[in-house]
Amino acid sequence: MATPTASKTEDLLDPEFIVRLERLEMVSKKIFHGSMRGERRSRRRGESAEFADHRNYVVGDDLRFLDWNVYARLERLFIKLFLEEVDLHVNIMVDVSKSMAWGNPDKGRYARQIAAALSYVGLANNDRVSVYSFANGLVGELAGMRGKRLLPKLLDHLQTIECDGISDFHAACKQFSLRHSQPGILIVLSDFFDKGGFEPGLRLLLGRKSDVYCIQVLAPDELEPQLSGELRLTDVEDEDVAEVSMSRALINRYKQNLRAYCRGLQDYCTRRGMTYAMTCSDVPFDQVVLNVLRRRGLFK
Amino acid sequence: MNFLSGWMPIAVAAGITIPPLVLLYFLKLRRAPRTVSTTLLWKRAVEDLQVNAPFQRIRNNLLLWLQLLVLLLAAFALGKPIFEGSRQTEDTLVLLIDHSASMGVEEKDGRTRLDIAKEQAEAIIDSMPSGGKAMLIGFSDRATVASAFETDRSVLKDRLDSIPQTDAASTLTEGIALAEAYMQNLVIAGGESEPDITVESSATPARVVILTDGNIEDAETLTIKRLPTDDMQIVSIGERDDNVAILSMEAKRNYEYPQMLEVFSLVRNFGPNTIRCDANLYINDRHVDVQSMELKPGIEVSPSEDETEADSDESSQPKPATRKSNLVPLTGSTASVAFDPIEYEGGGVVEVRLTVDDAMSADNAAWTIVQPPRHVSVLEVGEGNLFLDRVLPTLPIQVKKMTPDEYERADETEIAEAGRLKFDLAIFDNHSTERLWPGSYIFFGGVPNIEGVSADRMVQGGIIFDWDESHPILRYVGIGRIMIHQWLNLTLPPQAEPLVEGEDAPVMALLSQDGMHFLISAFSLVAEDEITGQALLNSDWGFKPHFPVFLQNAIQYMTGSLSFKGVRNVRPGNPIEFAVPDNTEEINVRRPDGFVAKVQTGNFTTVNYAGTRKVGVYSAEPAVEGREQYAVNLFNGTESSVAPSKVLKLAGTNVQATASVEIVNKPFWPYLLLAILAVLLIEWAIYSKRIFV
Structure with a gap:
């Protein structure tokens, strides 16, 4: 069993890269409640070893948290407050619609590599990691993993996902929101090319008070189309057809529209406290994880 | 619609250019299939380009420049550009078109010279400046105005087509006179609003173009008064020079044996x-006899001196034939054909026909x-x-004598019949008289009292200068050895x-006028003595x-019973005088081509048919017998x-004929169309290269 696991690990994650990932730890900009005490500090004052503050004693407080030293000096009762350490829910949504299988290198594998890396960071820090795959809804789920021992299972799951179906981001987000009520970190890996628009889906994710990271994965051919002549373009998902006469003007217009689309996504995310990052599938994914997301504040 | 260059170049150009164009068109339509992650952004981009097209900033696009060039060329072509020649563009054009017999020569391409001349004339008409006017005159033995000054080119071309082919001789005097008359009218009409303009001071620029093969009888004696001779252009039509002709023919009965x-x-x-x-000899379409002959070349084929010098570097080229002399035939080029006497007592048509191509x-x-x-x-x-x-009774003729008084008093029925002698x-x-009817007359010492003929005084002791020995009347007659005392001037x-010919005036002459044929001798053999009244030897x-x-000779010639020359033989274009039978209102004249023309007699005794x-x-039906x-x-x-x-001596000046029309205003638009076609092809090629995978 060890060999195939190692093989799968190598497929998606490089062992050396895994070592580097172990040094990372996900941080949330908020203090989150967990269902059990974890290793993570939250802003909620609770029972942990790390002192946070004092407050006046009121009747009914646990006498165990009275600060007797202060009482000795001031003869007044104060309660010691400690930062409560909670566990973190790390949810990763990976787009597996048919359009993610497009590109060279294909975007689907690239997205799964990033998902694997981020999941491993969460597992390594004993966070509660859930990985969801979505196309026209949630099509795969591996929820509630904790601990590095579940890495092979995670990778096995990511390996077996096939990119198929039409993208319906709104439906996927709706299902996710109904099923997952815990706040935490939500990382969405997608090209966000949804003809229904990305806004309705993202709006649903905001309601969960999650720390949302939108990572847009594009292929090099999407950024710099290498097309010319009279073409009949077919949408890989819904087989919609567009007949175009390629010209420099048209390609420039396409690039303008792509930039505008990406900027629209970025603006939408920024205004609503989400974090946006865009990457191309020909950029080494470890750089994205180690540099780009680090700069965005996902890791410390 | 007419095409100067014919249909062939158009067909070739279309065959070369249209198939590639259609091929490019089909290539353009074939779209290569491609799969993309989403068509969302592409559709939006296409829509953006279409929506923004009218207002987008003009980009530096080669195709745009090429299309602009095409539009500019097309707009330029609409302005009817022309090549301006070295000469001033004339507003007024006079086209004189020869339609004489020699213009009926069929050239090697099957077209007659008249057809070629008409095509050249059409080209000249097409090259007229806008608002220019042209006049068409067809000339053969007489000239007719096919079109007075006209600006409408289609009308001019229609009138041009109406100029017929004739078998008449070619003379230019009448044509020039007509052109000058119309020019004068034009100047006067144009000068009405400007009284200062006179005919002499007219500076109306007119180009005179004569389209002919050059065989004009009166070219040298022509006088041109108003037309600009220095700007006259002669276009030489035709190339063929091989021809054998019957120049004269005579059928006469033997004097002693009239049945022969x-x-x-x-x-x-x-x-x-x-x-x-x-x-071949035919009598009433029946083949009677044939005579073979060999005729040596009638023109010398040798390069002229000038051409030898001019074309010394092209010595290998065949030299054009030059005519040494038109009047004097070269030795051996003529043949007198005398058929064996035939016993034939009937009347009818005698025909001599050459079998030669x-x-x-x-x-x-x-x-x-x-x-x-x-x-x-x-x-x-x-x-x-x-x-x-003494002489008349010895001849085989019936003679009736009358004195002058008897003649003048005689009833008309004694002298004339059916309006003729x-x-x-x-x-x-x-005796001089004015009682004359159509017929033949010989006057000795008297004149017919008709218009243009008079004898004012007597010439005594005059000298005979010259006489025409070759004329049938004076054949074997030694006029030079006789003495004449006096004759009429x-x-x-x-x-x-x-x-x-006498010193100042003819002594003996032939005259044909109004159906009457006269041999007038200014002297008689006897003269009346003015004092005694006796007959004296003159x-x-x-x-x-x-x-x-x-x-x-004179009786034979004038009666026409033995010689018919000048009596029953007519030159093409000259009228035929048919005698009208009694009580006939209409005569049907059958032409050689089978067409029957109806001629109204109008109660006249004779009618003329000029066609x-x-x-x-x-032939006429009905007609007077014989x-x-x-x-x-x-x-x-x-x-x-x-x-x-190649050179025409016109009004005393040698004018070099050109082989084709010198188009002063050569249209430029065909070249523009070619340029547009070329630019369009380049544009298509560039466009296809950009979009075709």
Whole structure:
């Protein structure tokens, strides 16, 4: 069993890269409640070893948290407050619609590599990691993993996902929101090319008070189309057809529209406290994880 | 619609350019299939380009510049650009188009010279500047205005087509006169609003273009007054020079044996090659005889000196034929054909036809009309002339005598019949009269009192300068050896043919006028003494042995019973005078081409039919017996000499003829269209290269 696991690990994650990932730890900009005490500090004052503050004693407080030293000096009762350490829910949504299988290198594998890396960071820090795959809804789920021992299972799951179906981001987000009520970190890996628009889906994710990271994965051919002549373009998902006469003007217009689309996504995310990052599938994914997301504040 | 260059270039151009264009069109339509992650952004981009197209910033696009160039060229072409020649563009154009017999020569491409001349004329009309006007004159033996000054080109072309081919001779005097007359009217009409303009000071620029093969009879004697001769252009039409022609033909009955018919013909080769051909004799379309002959070249094929020098570097090129002389035939180029005498007592059509394939067919046949043999009736009017009285009875003729008084008092029915002279010939001796009917007359010492003929005084002791020995009347007659005491100083119309020339005026002449044919001798053999009134000898001619010969020649010639020249033979274009039978209102004239023309008689005794454009036999129905048929023959060496002249002596000036029309305003738009086509092809090529994978 060890060999195939190692093989799968190598497929998606490089062992050396895994070592580097172990040094990372996900941080949330908020203090989150967990269902059990974890290793993570939250802003909620609770029972942990790390002192946070004092407050006046009121009747009914646990006498165990009275600060007797202060009482000795001031003869007044104060309660010691400690930062409560909670566990973190790390949810990763990976787009597996048919359009993610497009590109060279294909975007689907690239997205799964990033998902694997981020999941491993969460597992390594004993966070509660859930990985969801979505196309026209949630099509795969591996929820509630904790601990590095579940890495092979995670990778096995990511390996077996096939990119198929039409993208319906709104439906996927709706299902996710109904099923997952815990706040935490939500990382969405997608090209966000949804003809229904990305806004309705993202709006649903905001309601969960999650720390949302939108990572847009594009292929090099999407950024710099290498097309010319009279073409009949077919949408890989819904087989919609567009007949175009390629010209420099048209390609420039396409690039303008792509930039505008990406900027629209970025603006939408920024205004609503989400974090946006865009990457191309020909950029080494470890750089994205180690540099780009680090700069965005996902890791410390 | 007409195309100057014909359909072939258009077909070739279309065949070369259209298939690639269609191919490119199909290539453009074939779209290569491609799969993309989403069509969302592409559709939006296409829509953006379409929506923003009218207002987008003009980009530096080669296709745009090419299309702009096409539009500019098309707009330029709409302005009807022309190549301006070295000469000033004339607003007024006079086109003189030769449609004489020689213009009917069929050239190597199957077109006649007249067809070629019309095409050249169309090209000139097409090159006229906007608002320019042209006049069309067709000329042969007479000139007709096909179109007065006209600005509408389609009208001009229609009128051009209406110029017919004739078998007539070619003269230019009348055409030039017509052009000058119209030019004068034009100037006066144009000058009405500007009284200062006079005919002499007219500076109306007019270009005169003569389209001819150069065989113009009166070119040298032409006088041109108002047309600008220095700017006159002559376009030489045609190239062929091979032609054999019948120049004359005569059918006469033997004097002693009138039942024997003798036919003579003169044939001449005008071409550069030796010709062997047969002359066939037909009587009433029945083949009677054939004579073979060999005719040596009629023109010398050798380069002229000027051309040798000019073309020294092109010595390998064949040299054009040059005519040494048109008037004097080269030795061996002519042949007199004398058919064996034929016993034929009937009347009808005698035809000589050459079996030869040459440039012109109108001169390969000749016709004449013969009558059954009969005795000639002669009316002798005079006081009595010893010599006439002695000679006339010896001739095989019937003579009736009258004194001048009897003649003047005689009832018309005694002298005339059906509006014509009852006798074959009337001989007047020392008598002038105005009682004349259509017929033949000989005057000795008197004149017919008709318009243009007069004798004002007597010439005594005059000298005979010249006489025409070759004329049938003076054949074997030694005029130079006779003595004449006095003769009348004759004044004759220009068309009179002098036979004997005196010091100031003709002494003997032939004249045909108003259906009457005269041989006028200014002297008689006897003259009345002014004092005694006795007959005195005026000339010793009566004692000479050749006087009977002269009288016989004259009677034969004038009666036409033996010689028909000038009586029943008509030149193309000249009118035929048909005698009208009694109580006839309409005469049907059948032309050689089979067309029957109806001629109203209008109660006249004779009618003229002028539609003799073609050679052949013209017959009338009904007609006076013996006057049913007339022959129209070319008999014109100038027309039969079909080799086109490269230099024309026009009004005393040598004018070099050009081979084709010099188009002053050459249209430029065809070149623009070619340029547009080329630019469009380049544009298509660039466009296809950009979009085709």
